[in-house]
Amino acid sequence: xxxxxxxxxxxxxxxxxxxxxxxxxxxxxxxxxxxxxxxxxxxxxxxxxxxxxxxxxxxxxxxxxxxxxxxxxxxxxxxxxxxxxxxxxxxxxxxxxxxxxxxxxxxxxxxxxxxxxxxxxxxxxxxxxxxxxxxxxxxxxxxxxxxxxxxxxxxxxxxxxxxxxxxxxxxxxxxxxxxxxxxxxxxxxxxxxxxxxxxxxxxxxxxxxxxxxxxxxxxxxxxxxxxxxxxxxxxxxxxxxxxxxxxxxxxxxxx
Amino acid sequence: xxxxxxxxxxxxxxxxxxxxxxxxxxxxxxxxxxxxxxxxxxxxxxxxxxxxxxxxxxxxxxxxxxxxxxxxxxxxxxxxxxxxxxxxxxxxxxxxxxxxxxxxxxxxxxxxxxxxxxxxxxxxxxxxxxxxxxxxxxxxxxxxxxxxxxxxxxxxxxxxxxxxxxxxxxxxxxxxxxxxxxxxxxxxxxxxxxxxxxxxxxxxxxxxxxxxxxxxxxxxxxxxxxxxxxxxxxxxxxxxxxxxxxxxxxxxxxx
Numbered sequence: 001x002x003x004x005x006x007x008x009x010x011x012x013x014x015x016x017x018x019x020x021x022x023x024x025x026x027x028x029x030x031x032x033x034x035x036x037x038x039x040x041x042x043x044x045x046x047x048x049x050x051x052x053x054x055x056x057x058x059x060x061x062x063x064x065x066x067x068x069x070x071x072x073x074x075x076x077x078x079x080x081x082x083x084x085x086x087x088x089x090x091x092x093x094x095x096x097x098x099x100x101x102x103x104x105x106x107x108x109x110x111x112x113x114x115x116x117x118x119x120x121x122x123x124x125x126x127x128x129x130x131x132x133x134x135x136x137x138x139x140x141x142x143x144x145x146x147x148x149x150x151x152x153x154x155x156x157x158x159x160x161x162x163x164x165x166x167x168x169x170x171x172x173x174x175x176x177x178x179x180x181x182x183x184x185x186x187x188x189x190x191x192x193x194x195x196x197x198x199x200x201x202x203x204x205x206x207x208x209x210x211x212x213x214x215x216x217x218x219x220x221x222x223x224x225x226x227x228x229x230x231x232x233x234x235x236x237x238x239x240x241x242x243x244x245x246x247x248x249x250x251x252x253x254x255x
Numbered sequence: 256x257x258x259x260x261x262x263x264x265x266x267x268x269x270x271x272x273x274x275x276x277x278x279x280x281x282x283x284x285x286x287x288x289x290x291x292x293x294x295x296x297x298x299x300x301x302x303x304x305x306x307x308x309x310x311x312x313x314x315x316x317x318x319x320x321x322x323x324x325x326x327x328x329x330x331x332x333x334x335x336x337x338x339x340x341x342x343x344x345x346x347x348x349x350x351x352x353x354x355x356x357x358x359x360x361x362x363x364x365x366x367x368x369x370x371x372x373x374x375x376x377x378x379x380x381x382x383x384x385x386x387x388x389x390x391x392x393x394x395x396x397x398x399x400x401x402x403x404x405x406x407x408x409x410x411x412x413x414x415x416x417x418x419x420x421x422x423x424x425x426x427x428x429x430x431x432x433x434x435x436x437x438x439x440x441x442x443x444x445x446x447x448x449x450x451x452x453x454x455x456x457x458x459x460x461x462x463x464x465x466x467x468x469x470x471x472x473x474x475x476x477x478x479x480x481x482x483x484x485x486x487x488x489x490x491x492x493x494x495x496x497x498x499x500x501x502x503x504x505x506x507x508x509x510x
Contacts, residue, residue: 045478071493076326084336088497092478223300223347238326242343 040253041169041208043090047124049097051079052110052117053173054133056235057101068096075099077236079127081245086254098123106134106143107153114157119164126161126168127248129212130154131175132234135194139186147190151197158205171252172202173244176213178226183233210251212244219243295508296424296463298345302379304352306334307365307372308428309388311490312356323351330354332491334382336500341509353378361389361398362408369412374419381416381423382503384467385409386430387489390449394441402445406452413460426507427457428499431468433481438488465506467499474498 043049048068051057059077067073069087074080074097083097100117102109107130110118118126134150137143145153161170175198177183177191195213202209220226226233229240236244249255298304303323306312314332322328324342329335329352338352355372357364362385365373373381389405392398400408416425430453432438432446450468457464475481481488484495491499504510 069493071331081336081339084493084497085501087494088501091474091483091494091498092476094478219346221347223349228346238324238339239342239346242339243346246340246343 041125041171043086043093043095043254044124045093047093047095048121049083049086049095049125049127050118050121050123051082051097051099051101051127051129053101053129054105055101055103056132057099057129058103059099059101059241061099061101063102066098068098073099075101076238077241078244078248081241082127082248085245085249089254101129104133104137106130106137106145107150107157108145111153111157114160118161122165123168125171125252126165127171127173127210129173129175131194131198132177135187135191136182136234139190147193147197150194151201154198154201155204158201158207162205170205170207171210171248172198172205172207173210173248174198174212174214176216178216178220178230178233180226181230181232181234208252210248212247215243215247216240296380296426298341298348298350298509299379300348302348302350303376304338304341304350304380304382305373305376305378306337306352306354306356306382306384308356308384309360310356310358311387312354312384313358314354314356314496316354316356318357321353323353328354330356331493332496333499333503336496337382337503340500340504344509356384359388359392361385361392361400362405362412363400366408366412369415373416377420378423380426380507381420382426382428382465384428384430386449386453387432390442390446391437391489394445402448402452405449406456409453409456410459413456413462417460425460425462426465426503427453427460427462428465428503429453429467429469431471433471433475433485433488435481436485436487436489463507465503467502470498470502471495 056077057075057079059075059079061075061080062072065073069083071080074083079097079099079101083099086095086097098121100121102113110128110130131150131154134143134145138145158170161168175195177187199209216226216229219229228237229243230236246255311332312330312334314330314334316330316335317327320328324338326335329338334352334354334356338354341350341352353376355376357368365383365385386405386409389398389400393400413425413427416423430450432442454464471481471484474484483492484498485491501510
């Protein structure tokens with residue numbers, strides 16, 4: 001049962017993951033350990049894990065079927081990939097993983113359907129990725145919401161959520177674009193301002209922050225140009241979604 | 256950006272994964288480190304990763320489209336989950352991940368299509384999961400292959416493969432069943448004998464062995480009965496496939 005004589009090597013990313021996972025047992029450094037302790041979600045039996053957002057979360061899910069824990073209803077993106085891993089890893093907890101992302105949605109669209117699609121599901125973990133349409137639809141002339149509208153609306157949404165669901169762990173995913181496909185210079189610096197707004201919202205609400213833009217910026221190399229991660233600059237490829245799922249699992253301490 | 260005050264805890268499984276991953280940097284024990292060093296696959300640029308087998312590998316893939324790296328052509332099982340993770344994690348390598356599992360196939364069926372479906376693809380990594388139909392179809396009266404036929408045919412298949420593809424890393428996945436659904440006492444001890452045969456084949460061929468039966472046996476608990484992992488005892492659920500993907504990634508050192 002032997003294989004090649006290769007010596008295992010370790011990437012910096014893997015070292016950080018392991019240091020985070022090792023937590024109280026061993027550690028590569030105090031800073032990393034502290035970071036892991038801050039962000040680690042502890043799931044309980046029968047917890048609901050809910051993914052909310054736009055088309056990136058939707059990822060082609062079957063919206064006629066609202067059930068949890070089924071591949072068609074979870075779509076083909078990071079939400080499904082995370083759910084698969086959670087159901088495999090935390091089998092004893094009987095988690096219920098739902099996807100309620102809807103293609104094209106912006107913060108005001110989430111607000112309209114928040115009671116039915118989020119509050120009523122009573123999630124233990126609520127992961128939200130929203131913002132790219134708030135600017136994209138503006139650039140297309142189909143929406144007139146400003147950065148302030150985005151920030152204020154998002155802030156209000158989280159305040160309402162925390163009031164209705166005080167025990168819910170909220171995870172905010174950083175909106176992102178990659179400079180290819182539909183994403184050209186017209187998006188900037190407006191998009192950068194939106195990112196800053198999303199970050200302020202998350203910081204004020206003291207929620208877990210998953211730095212997707214930062215992750216993609218670092219993942220772009222000569223061998224892997226932006227289009228490897230998202231062909232149109234907005235919708236991730238299979239590899240892009242997989243990278244998002246891995247980062248989400250790492251940041252939440254669930255990986 | 257704070258979260259709950261939970262202290263991260265560590266499962267035995269996670270400790271083993273991390274010890275394996277840490278490899279030469281740090282370790283929890285010499286035995287674990289040695290195991291990781293034996294099995295670690297080192298992928299290179301443009302490598303082809305090929306998954307071969309029966310319905311468990313097939314997992315509903317679109318067989319009209321033979322292309323790599325697409326969710327429909329990779330199916331909905333462990334092969335697709337592993338491919339997603341590889342494409343996200345090893346983005347710089349431009350891997351090509353193919354699924355050529357076909358529902359209902361046994362060792363003799365693989366032999367018939369091996370040249371076209373395996374050798375011609377020249378995989379750097381070839382993962383094979385085969386065996387459950389070799390017994391299931393016999394129990395159903397649709398096949399008369401014995402344990403010896405399985406062992407001899409599988410041995411010959413690997414010998415032919417190693418001759419045609421001397422540089423390919425071969426991964427043999429242990430066939431498995433769970434005691435529920437279609438799997439009743441009639442399967443035993445015949446199935447246990449088949450497992451022993453598969454293991455002998457893998458040992459003789461000195462390939463990487465992924466112990467799926469052992470993994471599922473350990474994963475069955477009061478909270479997660481066999482049906483959680485495979486409703487009919489043969490075809491894994493989403494959680495079952497996810498657990499397989501994780502174990503495959505860990506054993507090969509690619510996780």
